[in-house]
Amino acid sequence: MCESHQEGHEHDHHHGPELANNARPEDFRVVVTGKGGVGKTSLTALLARSLARQSWRVLALDADPQMNLPYALGLPTERARALVPLSENADYVEEKTGARPGQGWGLFFRLNPDVDDVVERFGVVAPDTVRLLVMGNTVQPAAGCLCPENALLAAVVNAIALRQDEAILMDTQAGFEHFGRALARGFRHAVVVTDTTFNGLQVALHAARLASELDIGGIHLVINSVREAADFERTLERLQAAGDFPFDSIHSLPYDESLRRCEPSIAPLIEDPTCTIAGPLEALIGTLTRHRTDEAGMAAGQGSVRRPSTLQVYEKTEETVSCVS
Numbered sequence: 001m002c003e004s005h006q007e008g009h010e011h012d013h014h015h016g017p018e019l020a021n022n023a024r025p026e027d028f029r030v031v032v033t034g035k036g037g038v039g040k041t042s043l044t045a046l047l048a049r050s051l052a053r054q055s056w057r058v059l060a061l062d063a064d065p066q067m068n069l070p071y072a073l074g075l076p077t078e079r080a081r082a083l084v085p086l087s088e089n090a091d092y093v094e095e096k097t098g099a100r101p102g103q104g105w106g107l108f109f110r111l112n113p114d115v116d117d118v119v120e121r122f123g124v125v126a127p128d129t130v131r132l133l134v135m136g137n138t139v140q141p142a143a144g145c146l147c148p149e150n151a152l153l154a155a156v157v158n159a160i161a162l163r164q165d166e167a168i169l170m171d172t173q174a175g176f177e178h179f180g181r182a183l184a185r186g187f188r189h190a191v192v193v194t195d196t197t198f199n200g201l202q203v204a205l206h207a208a209r210l211a212s213e214l215d216i217g218g219i220h221l222v223i224n225s226v227r228e229a230a231d232f233e234r235t236l237e238r239l240q241a242a243g244d245f246p247f248d249s250i251h252s253l254p255y256d257e258s259l260r261r262c263e264p265s266i267a268p269l270i271e272d273p274t275c276t277i278a279g280p281l282e283a284l285i286g287t288l289t290r291h292r293t294d295e296a297g298m299a300a301g302q303g304s305v306r307r308p309s310t311l312q313v314y315e316k317t318e319e320t321v322s323c324v325s
């Protein structure tokens with residue numbers, strides 16, 4: 001059963017003390033990356049709405065030109081379809097840079113426009129009061145393209161990097177362009193999503209290395225759509241075999257048929273605290289906010305894995321992968 005959901009009402013709220021702990025709100029900037037089709041958009045939406053329900057102010061950035069995040073967040077279809085991405089908002093590009101998209105060549109335009117107003121003007125309020133900003137095509141068509149829309153997007157990224165007291169989650173396109181263009185610069189965490197395939201993990205390892213080159217402090221692996229313990233274990237073994245272990249924590253999310261059934265929206269899962277994803281999602285949020293739920297009930301022990309649906313959180317220690325909760 002997949003219902004459409006009401007949009008939330010916007011109101012000013014702040015991160016709740018129960019999650020604040022030792023995490024400073026300005027640390028909470030998460031870029032979600034990984035191979036195509038592994039669940040990046042679904043996870044970004046799940047994180048965004050869960051955090052919003054825990055009283056965080058949430059800004060969700062859609063940096064994938066496919067623009068799936070509005071649907072995943074549960075924005076009504078007709079509203080999602082009507083959204084114009086920032087890069088194609090010719091009037092705004094012109095207002096801020098002095099030139100319209102496509103007019104950049106040979107014209108003068110402002111390279112560092114003031115875009116402090118961008119979220120207030122173009123942010124859409126999605127359910128659970130998540131603010132959504134659809135960026136559009138953030139990947140340069142050619143190296144060194146100095147067109148007005150790229151100048152605008154670069155300025156927007158900088159403006160967003162200065163925002164405080166907000167959880168900022170960015171969904172990206174498959175591939176690594178967001179690292180190359182430094183779109184992800186200034187992010188505190190990278191959540192690298194993989195499925196249980198060899199290729200998924202290779203992409204994840206590469207993404208993790210690029211994230212560490214950008215000095216992203218927390219790099220977390222989420223092994224998604226795990227159907228059975230054997231798949232999860234195989235992925236862990238491959239990870240160990242890869243030698244250098246670039247992740248600060250490893251999480252798994254079970255395959256959940258209801259996600260598939262209700263796509264593109266994740267709303268029904270958010271509203272069902274008994275769904276299989278709820279516990280693992282909470283554990284991931286706990287890691288991101290540096291909040292440890294020790295009562296989670298997972299026996300400590302090296303690489304111990306029970307069922308794929310059990311809560312599994314691995315934290316990097318000196319030399320090994322060990323299970324901490």
Ligand SMILES: Nc1ncnc2c1ncn2[C@@H]1O[C@H](COP(=O)(O)OP(=O)(O)OP(=O)(O)O)[C@@H](O)[C@H]1O
Pocket residue numbers: 035036037038039040041042043064066068172173174224225226253254255256257259260263
């Ligand atoms: N844990 C899961 N269980 C079941 N289905 C899932 C799970 N995670 C994601 N899916 C499904 O997998 C499909 C792809 O998910 P999603 O669009 O989130 O991936 P993506 O990485 O953003 O893809 P793209 O690279 O195209 O942007 C969707 O149909 C989604 O519902």
Ligand SMILES: [Mg+2]
Pocket residue numbers: 040041042064068171172
């Ligand atoms: Mg996606």
